[in-house]
Amino acid sequence: MFKLPNEVIFYTIERSIKEYRHFAQKQLWKAFPDITVDQALIFTLISSNPEMTQEELSDVLFKEKASVTRMIELLRKNGYLNREIHETDRRRFKLTPSKKGKAALDKIIEIIKQNRTIALEGINQYDQTHLNETLNKLIKNCTK
Amino acid sequence: MFKLPNEVIFYTIERSIKEYRHFAQKQLWKAFPDITVDQALIFTLISSNPEMTQEELSDVLFKEKASVTRMIELLRKNGYLNREIHETDRRRFKLTPSKKGKAALDKIIEIIKQNRTIALEGINQYDQTHLNETLNKLIKNCTK
DNA sequence: ATATTTTTGTTGATATATCAATATTATATA
DNA sequence: TATATAATATTGATATATCAACAAAAATAT
Numbered sequence: 001m002f003k004l005p006n007e008v009i010f011y012t013i014e015r016s017i018k019e020y021r022h023f024a025q026k027q028l029w030k031a032f033p034d035i036t037v038d039q040a041l042i043f044t045l046i047s048s049n050p051e052m053t054q055e056e057l058s059d060v061l062f063k064e065k066a067s068v069t070r071m072i073e074l075l076r077k078n079g080y081l082n083r084e085i086h087e088t089d090r091r092r093f094k095l096t097p098s099k100k101g102k103a104a105l106d107k108i109i110e111i112i113k114q115n116r117t118i119a120l121e122g123i124n125q126y127d128q129t130h131l132n133e134t135l136n137k138l139i140k141n142c143t144k
Numbered sequence: 145m146f147k148l149p150n151e152v153i154f155y156t157i158e159r160s161i162k163e164y165r166h167f168a169q170k171q172l173w174k175a176f177p178d179i180t181v182d183q184a185l186i187f188t189l190i191s192s193n194p195e196m197t198q199e200e201l202s203d204v205l206f207k208e209k210a211s212v213t214r215m216i217e218l219l220r221k222n223g224y225l226n227r228e229i230h231e232t233d234r235r236r237f238k239l240t241p242s243k244k245g246k247a248a249l250d251k252i253i254e255i256i257k258q259n260r261t262i263a264l265e266g267i268n269q270y271d272q273t274h275l276n277e278t279l280n281k282l283i284k285n286c287t288k
Numbered sequence: 289a290t291a292t293t294t295t296t297g298t299t300g301a302t303a304t305a306t307c308a309a310t311a312t313t314a315t316a317t318a
Numbered sequence: 319t320a321t322a323t324a325a326t327a328t329t330g331a332t333a334t335a336t337c338a339a340c341a342a343a344a345a346t347a348t
Contacts, residue, residue: 022286023286138163210330
């Protein structure tokens, strides 16, 4: 009467991103037990784009700005980021990697890259492009 | 130095499932403002598989059993499910659609099916199969 | 120059994800 | 039968997602 979840393509999509996140988190925690994959990503973005506003970060990351606020707060609490008021715009904050953050940055980037490489093993460029195109069609169908 | 998120395939995967969920939730809320897509799915599963344990539900849905517990509790609180203690196993519960649940069931199933159809418009069988295969490779890479 | 609108960010409420700890009942084993 | 183990479900803590309401500062309009 109704397909079981595992026969449905949306289930596979959801499962794949969940497994990737789970895998990536496990790898990251080996070296950095106090940050999540989402926090790590936002941290690398802030480090290489120090002038981005939180609003822009939230657009680029496709995350709610409320989530961005909270992730930044955790990065700050765990000592990866410093937060000062922005020199010329007092609504904003100047976010910079702390000493601890700087020391961790390269390793974090390396882990993320390696995670991606491992997850994509055996998936050639054609497959990746095709995957991307199909998913973009799906996105268009859901947003138009 | 580091790809922006939108150039990364994992971002597209995540975005696609998010857009689908957002779209599906909007459609569902038009008719049923008091259930989420996840709850609706679990509700249809319970209705057609009344003997499934919550553990089995959580396996089939690829969700944590803690989440399943909470979703069932909300379905009960909002009057879609009745919960009684199981006749032969007092650890378990017998979950059955309430009157309200029964009245809603067919419409819910129809909405879910329609959402899927709309989201997959213009994505042919070959694309779907290929998508499925590629994602399954990714899953295997992350879980082995 | 003051009033209005926009930008930027925070907070609160609720749902879900994840992991660990717990409670209860059922089953297996000694 | 008594005890240990397994199965089933709940609860708590923390992170994130989502939506809405809010506050402060900046930009714009009148």
